[in-house]
Structures are given as structure tokens and as C-alpha cells.
Amino acid sequence: MGKLRSGLLPIEKLLRSQEGSMAMMTALVTPVLLMGAGLAIDISNMTALKTRFQSASDSVSLAVASRIANGDLSIANAESFGSALLLAQMESDDARFSNLTVTPTVEVTETSIGINKTWNVKIGGTASQDTTPFAGFFGKDRMDVSTSASAVTGTEEIQGALSMAVVVDVSGSMGWELDPTSPKYLSETLGLTTAQSNKVSTKMNEAAAYPYYLTAENMTYILENFVFDDCGSMGNNKTDRIAFLTAIGMPTNTSKYDTKQMCKLTTFSSKNGWISQQTAIDNVQTLVSVAHPQIKIDALKQALGELFTQFSTADPTQSYVRTGLSAYAYGVRGDTDLEWGTSSASNYASAMYASGGTASTNSVKWAYNELKSSNATEATEHYNKNGQTPDRFILFMTDGDNNYSSDDTSTKSYCDQAKADNITIFSVAFAAPEGGQELLSYCASSEDNYYEPETASELITAFKNIGVSSTKTLTRLTQ
Structure with missing residues (x-):
């Protein structure tokens, strides 16, 4: 027993010893x-x-x-x-x-x-x-x-409906040619800068005296074979002059001055690098429009076609869109009743011709009377077919001034009544003088609803935008 006890003493001492215990604990805990x-x-x-x-x-x-x-x-x-x-x-x-x-x-x-x-x-x-x-x-x-x-x-698709009365000017000025020599037209069709367009416009107006040689074939030949500096020889060198006139099919006895002008007025595009020779060649068909420009009323027919296409696309079943058209010169030339779809208005538009004076009152009055809220016809037509209350629009277009100021006054009065009755008016002053612009700007429901196109493409774009804007009421998406 004594020996066992003595054998345990070293262990007890180790356990009771305080020396190194922190290190051991650290080693175990860390x-x-x-x-x-x-x-x-x-x-x-x-x-x-x-x-x-x-x-x-x-x-x-x-x-x-x-x-x-x-x-x-x-x-x-x-x-x-x-x-x-x-x-x-x-x-x-x-x-x-x-x-x-x-x-x-x-x-x-x-x-x-x-x-x-x-x-x-x-x-x-x-x-x-x-x-x-x-x-x-x-x-x-x-x-x-x-x-x-x-x-x-x-x-959630919420179906709307609309009625539009279209009022267009078919007076004699609508039979005029669009001015292809205007700087804006040139800038749009040829891609020229404003300064270049002004110079080219001046030259093209001078070219009006020589419309007979402005054919695609002649202009292409001149552009491909001559530059501006070559034209000087046409007046001094008879051989060059005769060769030039023969090449473009003109009489060889054409005067020196006229020959030089024909050369210069065609090759203006390469003078001073205004546009490249190749670009001028590529634009021959556009340049030929100097001799054969587009008639205003033809551009109007194309624009109306674009508008009616917008409506037909938005309402293929002809259940939500009603349209009518009134054409005026010196009074109402003719109109179509508002009806479902666009066929009657479209057919009438295709047969329109330009002649006579300008008096917008009665056509604008027609549009207002067709759409005014006190005339229940439109509301009833829509309610019976689609159950909707239609949005109402007038599209009013002119290219000139009324012959008498009294028509301006009375037209403005009907525009005022329409806007007060919550009828939205789009107006288009197409290559119009200042008086026409002022009248159309006054009648528009807002600045955004007023268009002032000068070229055929601008007119078509304006009518397309009006179609897009008005048909937004047909389908609205809510999320």
C-alpha cells in the first residue's frame, strides 16, 4: 500500500502543478x-x-x-x-x-x-x-x-373605337406640281447640306428653261462623261459642242450659250465636291423630277391611302372604325357619309381631281356636324355594334389660302366648336402659304397635332403618323 501511494506521488504533483497549464489550455482551446x-x-x-x-x-x-x-x-x-x-x-x-x-x-x-x-x-x-x-x-x-x-x-385588352371625318382641299392649286427645286426637297432627296441645297436650288431653277434635255439617259451620259470644267469648251470649240449635242440628241445648231448651260446645269453636282460624281449618277432619277415632278393631288391620294391602311390594319373586321371624307374647292366638291371601315372614303379619294377656288367652311362644318355630341348618330352606331363610346377626330388639310377671309373666320369658328366638344383635330398645311399655315395651325388641337409638310414623302409620313396616333385608342394594354 505504501509503495502504491509513493508511485502516485509524481502524477499528483504533475496535476497539482500550475507551471505550463496556460500553454496546455491554449493548445487545447485554440x-x-x-x-x-x-x-x-x-x-x-x-x-x-x-x-x-x-x-x-x-x-x-x-x-x-x-x-x-x-x-x-x-x-x-x-x-x-x-x-x-x-x-x-x-x-x-x-x-x-x-x-x-x-x-x-x-x-x-x-x-x-x-x-x-x-x-x-x-x-x-x-x-x-x-x-x-x-x-x-x-x-x-x-x-x-x-x-x-x-x-x-x-x-388586359381594352377595346376602343373611333370615328374620323377627313376634310381635304382639292382646289386648283392641288393640281400644281410640287417644287422639286426647293432647298428642303433637295436636302431630303439628295442628302445635301443646307448650303449645298441652296446652291443646287439656284441652278435647278435656271435649268427650268431646258426641260427637254433632262432625261435619265441624257443626264446619265453627261454625268459619266463630263465634269463642270469641261463645259467651258462647249462655247469655244465647235467640235466639242457638236459632239456634246449629238450625244444627248439635241440639234447641232443649238447656241453656244444654251449648250454650255445644259452641260453646267447637269454637272453642277461635281463642282467643288458638293456631292461625288457617282452619287450624282445614282440620283439621276431624282434629278429628272425637275422635268417631271409629282402633282400635289397625287401625293395626297398616296397619303390618304397610308392613313386608310393604318385603319384597316388596326380594325380588320371593320367593327370599331368609321370614316368619312369631304373634298372641297370653292365649296364642297363631294363627300361620303361616315361608315364602317374605309372603302367609301378610299374609293372617293382615288377619283379626286383638282380644280376651282378655295373655301373650307362648308367641309369643316360638315365634319363638325357629323361628329358633334348633340348628333347621336355616331354614338348610337358604335354602341349598337361594339358597345363603345368612340373617340372623335377631324383631319383637316389644305395647300393654300381661302379666297375670302370670311372663310377663315367661319372655319375657325367651327374648329373652336369642335375642340370645345372634345373632338380632336389634326391639321396638315401641305406646301401651303402663310395664310393657310396660320389657319391650319389655329385649328389643330395642339402643336403635336399640326403638320407642315413640304414634300410628298413628308405628307405621306404626316398622314401615317396621324393614323398611328388615332388608332392608339383602339387597343390599350394595362399591366
Whole structure:
């Protein structure tokens, strides 16, 4: 017993000894603390990744749903677009997360009830990053998080209706040719600067004395074989002059001056590098319009065709759009009753001709009387067919001045009454003088509803824009 006791004494001394105990405790506790700290970092990183991934999924689901509803994204492309957008958002955070990988999932379902549609967009997936080395003690070197977000959007189609009374000027000035020598026309058709257009306009006005040689064939020949500086020899060298006149099919006894002018007025485009020789050749057909410009009323017919096409496209069943047309010269030339679709107005427009004086009162009065709220005809027609209250429009166009100021006064009065009755007026002053511009500007419901085209293409664009603007009332999408 004594020997056993004596054998235990060294152990008891060791246990009771205070020397080195701190070091031992530190050695035992430090790994535990480090693992705890590492675990805390991993949990913090996982929380941050989860939060960021959720935020990205939320924003992407909304973006995809909005694009589908707005018609900017098809359902067929929604999955690839959503995946790419989610990856792009997460990849911007590569520096925050260690060896980040993302596997997106996108699901889009569409539900239709009648004409209304709803899209449910679900975005999510998994994201993972490396853990701290201490997590390896637990056999975990990657940390995964998953998330899901959804957004629901839809459209409700609200069908509207409209009635438009078209008032157009067919007076004698509508039979005039558009001025192809105006600087604005040249700038538009040839792509010239303002300074270039002014110079070319002057030359083209001079060319009006020589319309007989302005054919595509002659102009192409001159442009391809002569430059401006060659033209001087036409007056001094008889051989050159005869060769030039023969080439373009002109009498060889044409005067020296006229020959030089024909050469110069065609080759102006290469003088001083205004436009290149090749560009001038490419524009021969446009330049020929000096001799064969477009008639105003023909341009009007094209513009009306564009307007009616807009209506037919927006209302293929002829259930929501009613149109009528009144053409005036010195009084009403003719009109069509407002009817479903555009066929009567279109047919009348195609047969219009230009002649006579200008008096807009009675046609504008016709338009107002057809559409005014105290005349229940239009409201009843729409209610019986489509159950809607129509938006009402007048399109008023002229190219000139009324012959008498009294027509300006009375026309303005009917425009005032129409606007007070919530009838929207679009007005178009087509290559019109100052008086016509002032009248049409006054009648327009707003600055945005007033157009001042000078060329055929500008007129067609104006009527197209009016068609687009007015048919917006037919289908509106609410989200």
C-alpha cells in the first residue's frame, strides 16, 4: 500500500502543478476557437450569398415578366434571356464570393382567359462557393444555397373605337406640281447640306428653261462623261459642242450659250465636291423630277391611302372604325357619309381631281356636324355594334389660302366648336402659304397635332403618323 501511494506521488504533483497549464489550455482551446470562427465566416458568407442570389432572382423575374408583357420578349426566348441575365448579375459579384458558380432555373407559364393573358415567371436555381479550410473538418468544402422568385404580369385588352371625318382641299392649286427645286426637297432627296441645297436650288431653277434635255439617259451620259470644267469648251470649240449635242440628241445648231448651260446645269453636282460624281449618277432619277415632278393631288391620294391602311390594319373586321371624307374647292366638291371601315372614303379619294377656288367652311362644318355630341348618330352606331363610346377626330388639310377671309373666320369658328366638344383635330398645311399655315395651325388641337409638310414623302409620313396616333385608342394594354 505504501509503495502504491509513493508511485502516485509524481502524477499528483504533475496535476497539482500550475507551471505550463496556460500553454496546455491554449493548445487545447485554440483549434476549437478557430473552427468556430471559420464556421461563423462560412455562415456569414452563406447568408450573404443567399441574400444576393434572392435579390438577383427577384429583379430578373420582374424584368422577364415585364418584357413579355410589353411584347419585347417571346416565351420561347424567355428561358435563355432570364438565365443569361441572372448569370450576368451574379457574375458581377465574383470578387465577393470564393469560386462562385450559379445554376439558374427559369420557368414561364402562360394563362389565357378570353383576350386577357397572364404570365407567371419563376426564376431561381442554386449558387455555391468554396468554404473556409476549417469546414473541411466537417467534410464540407463547398457551400450551396438555393432560391426562387416569381413575378406575375398580364395584359388586359381594352377595346376602343373611333370615328374620323377627313376634310381635304382639292382646289386648283392641288393640281400644281410640287417644287422639286426647293432647298428642303433637295436636302431630303439628295442628302445635301443646307448650303449645298441652296446652291443646287439656284441652278435647278435656271435649268427650268431646258426641260427637254433632262432625261435619265441624257443626264446619265453627261454625268459619266463630263465634269463642270469641261463645259467651258462647249462655247469655244465647235467640235466639242457638236459632239456634246449629238450625244444627248439635241440639234447641232443649238447656241453656244444654251449648250454650255445644259452641260453646267447637269454637272453642277461635281463642282467643288458638293456631292461625288457617282452619287450624282445614282440620283439621276431624282434629278429628272425637275422635268417631271409629282402633282400635289397625287401625293395626297398616296397619303390618304397610308392613313386608310393604318385603319384597316388596326380594325380588320371593320367593327370599331368609321370614316368619312369631304373634298372641297370653292365649296364642297363631294363627300361620303361616315361608315364602317374605309372603302367609301378610299374609293372617293382615288377619283379626286383638282380644280376651282378655295373655301373650307362648308367641309369643316360638315365634319363638325357629323361628329358633334348633340348628333347621336355616331354614338348610337358604335354602341349598337361594339358597345363603345368612340373617340372623335377631324383631319383637316389644305395647300393654300381661302379666297375670302370670311372663310377663315367661319372655319375657325367651327374648329373652336369642335375642340370645345372634345373632338380632336389634326391639321396638315401641305406646301401651303402663310395664310393657310396660320389657319391650319389655329385649328389643330395642339402643336403635336399640326403638320407642315413640304414634300410628298413628308405628307405621306404626316398622314401615317396621324393614323398611328388615332388608332392608339383602339387597343390599350394595362399591366
